[in-house]
Amino acid sequence: MTSLLDVDALTIGFGDAPPVVSGVSFSVQAGQTLALVGESGSGKTLTCRTALRILPDAAQIRSGSVTFAGQNGPVDLLHAPERQLRRIRGNQIAMIFQEPMRSLSPLHRLGNQVAEVLRLHRDMGAGEAKKRVLEQFDKVGFADADRAWRSYPFEMSGGMRQRAMIAMAMVAQPELLIADEPTTALDVTTQAQVLGLINSLQKDTGMAVILVTHDLGVVANMAEHVVVMNKGRVVESGRAEHILSAPAHGYTAKLFAAAPMIPTVATPAPSLSQTDVILDLKNVTKTYTMRASGWRAPQKITACRDVNLQVPRGKTLAVVGESGSGKTTCARVALGAERPDAGGEVLFRPVAGEPALPVHDMTNAQRTAFQRQAQMVFQDPYSSLSPRMRVLSALVEPMEIHGIGSKADRRDKAAEMLNWVGLNPDMLRRYPHAFSGGQRQRLSIARALTLDPKLLICDEPTSALDVSVQDQILTLLEDIRDRANLSYLFISHDLAVVARIADEVAVMRAGVIVEQAPPDTLFYNPQHPYTKALIAAQPEPDISRPIDLELVAKGAGSPASWPEMFRFEGAIAPELREMGSGHKVRCHA
Amino acid sequence: MILLRYALYRFITMLLTLWVVSILVFVIINLPPGDYLSNQIAELRATGQAEGVAKAEFLRTEYSLDRPLWEQYFIWVGMMPGPYGFSGLLQGNFGWSFEFDRPVDEIVGDALWLTVLVNLAAVLFVYAVALPLGVLAAAKSETWVDYTAGFVGYLGLATPNFLLALILFYYGNKYFNLPIGGLMNPAFEGEPMTWAKVKSILLHLIVPTFVIGTSGAAAMMQRLRANMLDELSKPYVETAKAKGMAPARLLAKYPLRMAFNPFVADIGNLLPSMISGSVLVSVVLGLQTIGPSLLTALKSQDQFLAAFILMFVALLTLIGTMISDLLLVLLDPRIRYGAKGA
DSSP, X not given: OOOSEEEEEEEEEXXXXXXXXXXXXXXXXXXXXXXXXXXXXXXXXXXXXXXXXXXXXXXXXXXXXXXEEETTEEEETTTSOHHHHHHHBTTTEEEEOSOTTTSSOTTSOXXXXXXXXXXXXXXXXXXXXXXXXXXXXXXTXXXXXXXXXXXXXXXXXXXXXXXXXXXXXXXXXXXXXXXXXXXXXXXXXXXXXXXXXXXXXXXXXXOEEEEEESOHHHXXXXXXXXXXXXXXXXXXXXXXXXXXXXXXXXXXXXXXXXXXXXXXXXOOOOOOOOSSEEEEEEEEEEEEEEOXXXXXXXXXXXXXXXXXEEEETTXXXXXXXXXXXXXXXXXXXXXXXXXXXXXXXXXXXXXTTXXXXXXXXXXXXXXXXXXXXXEEEOSOTTTXXXXXXXXXXXXXXXXXXXXXXXXXXXXXXXXXXXXXXTOOGGXXXXXXXXXXXXXXXXXXXXXXXXXXXXXXXXXXXXXTSOHHHHHHHXXXXXXXXXXXXXXXXXXXXXXXXXXXXXXXXXXXXXXXEEEEEOHHHHHHSOOSHHHHHHHXXXXXXXXXXXXXXXXXXHHHSOGGGSOTTTOOBTTBXXXXXXXXXXXXXXXXX | OHHHHHHHHXXXXXHHXXXXXXXXXXXXXXXXXXXXXXXXHHHXXXXXXXXXHHHHHHHHHHTTTTSOHHHHHHHHHTSSOBBTBSOSGGGTOOOEETTTTEEHHHHHHHHXXXXXXXXXXXXXXXXXXXXXXHHHHHHTTTSHHHHHHHHHHXXXXXXXXXXXXXXXXXXXXXXXXXXXXXXXXXXXXXXXXXXXHHHHHHHHXXXXXXXXXXXXXXXXXXHHHHHHHHXXXXXXXXXXXXXXXXXXXXXXXXXXXXXXXHHHHHHHHHHHHHHHHXXXXXXXXXXXXHHHHHHHXXXXXXXXXXXXXXXXXXXXXXXXXXXXXXXXXXXOHHHHXXXXXX
């Protein structure tokens, strides 16, 4: 049987440099799902783009062949004339990209952008095209297809935009769909729903899918065949159940070990002692006022409501939630960057037993001290270090600002901190661009540590990193916490990451905490439908445990759609009730 | 209807801005010590021409120049009665030019429309040249097309306008028999509009349009090229390519639409810079625009004439910005719905 797509000994390179993809071969049968797995820089994206010949201008295909055997006979995709290729793109082979926010034109209505595929490839009148597009919108799960037709991409959430992208790829009923990290930019519950959608569409149409991903959990839920790539080469390939149950290659095994997982069997943990609290958020509510435009009255938006959080000294409190849940606002209020609405306050107790200081009502001297004792680690290590400052200047700058030590002292401290985070002090003279993403995140941690802080606020410190690097950074953060007796306020959207590092987890949704407990209690006995949805949506690299879409759908909807016991609408949420020792759930009595 | 409401809102803010501008213009013109008449009186006294002094004193009271500044302002605008009741800008009385000894509207009269004509032609020229060249330079970036367009552009930016004017007049006349100087054949001046006159004006317009527009076109071309290059690397371009669109259609539908915003927003800025930039050119080329009159008026502190011309330029600018704002709202749904763009 001939395969639908056959990639044979493909080698791609840039300029005179050694190839970034070398000798890659695999094939996809009609109706099959193949996962291309690897970390950033493994060449998986370049490989899949070769199929449509949409490579960067500088990339050269040095050897190999890509053959597509669709209904219209076999085509040599690498040498077919541009005109023939255009008839294949979007028609027989369609593609979904990683960032739904930026992959759609913001200036054209969704209907226009999706129907364009039909206008290009099918000889179809405007009316008939619209009918087909509306049907497709229905199939990808838009509640109101007519409204989606009229909408602009920016009026929709990330998940909805990705649905629109899928509709665009599917509307011409391609034989092969290439999905390049289709869910990486999405929240975990949205990811589960989008994966489920791709699965069911594939069943309906019988198309083949190439899924490019770095997440073994996604692979387990989607793929029949797996190709694992590392540094431009295929290290292992075969049927998914074989590779996932018994990885043969060391690299695949390493990927497995690094994947954060929610424990399947957990024992409820004792509640955390609240005797020595370093950071205490009391009744914090933060309302933003949108700027009035024209005559419209200014609009008020409550980012977080009535949040009470305590960080015990030497422990890690994690705040978990999707984008827009208010978790970052909490961190900003905790750092004093934002003032909470009247009635809320944040207390900081630098030394055990001494009176706590109100963060938003400090004298200048107290504030300077607070700014030394509470430091922040940011999400994106690429943009949080100035590209024009050497590592040394970046590391000593905080000490210069606070006037600590002599020049030599500062230098010594910087070198010491580099040691702490596992980098070589020789690197002080380098610029950030000489470092990889993981090394840069180590640098930002080192910078935060130079002032000997007592509290570290980590805002998604690993979400921009590869899985194996994420694992190293989490280990580093744990080491440092124990070594320097630091306390962490850890913000994340990923329950699996948090499962490992946190002593207590608060799950946020729609600006309120819906459930709060030590992680083991939370995973052993989740009460709130949203927590259950988060846990269920986490893709596990285990083919026998697929995502339970029903459970996800139940909890991931709006608070108004939750079961009666938890339901709320608008600003009137039920109380956060103590269910067991240290386990709080927001529900009606 | 959002758009109508927005247009109304923009119109009202435009009127308010115009009012503020009128105050600024009036104050700035009166900042230098003395005025046209007091200077003249001093001069006449020095040369002992007493009867002239009497006339100047009469004009001073006639135009309320003896009153406090704020009263002068309100009388000029027409919000306060002067010696002859309400008679100011609002009533359509633009004042008196002391230098030319004639009412302002008589002096500027035709020049106003010719100014608008010359600058409108220049703006159209800028867009007609910059749009295709900018897009072409971006689409074929780093090829000979790009380099040639860039070279021509920088040449246009770097050549002084008056020099360009002289060169073009010389060669235009030598090879194409184009007329030199002026905006129409002198025989038509003051004549009613006829087909022959229109033809003469159009023929005279060619060189000035080119001269005034070149530097603007070069700058805009470079901006459009840079914007386009930014847009070309965006993921949505890749999406469109993966759909199977042909390159030319793709370019026009997606990146060009996105790169268009700054292009449109420039309409407002283009008008004033052209008018002020064309003052010198008008003097050199002998164009009957308001440029030369503005120069004379400012030199001799002919305050009503100067103030009126400045107000006119401000009005053109404001209308330009209003048009570009309305166009932006029409073109870009993100602005229309006040949402944050992706």
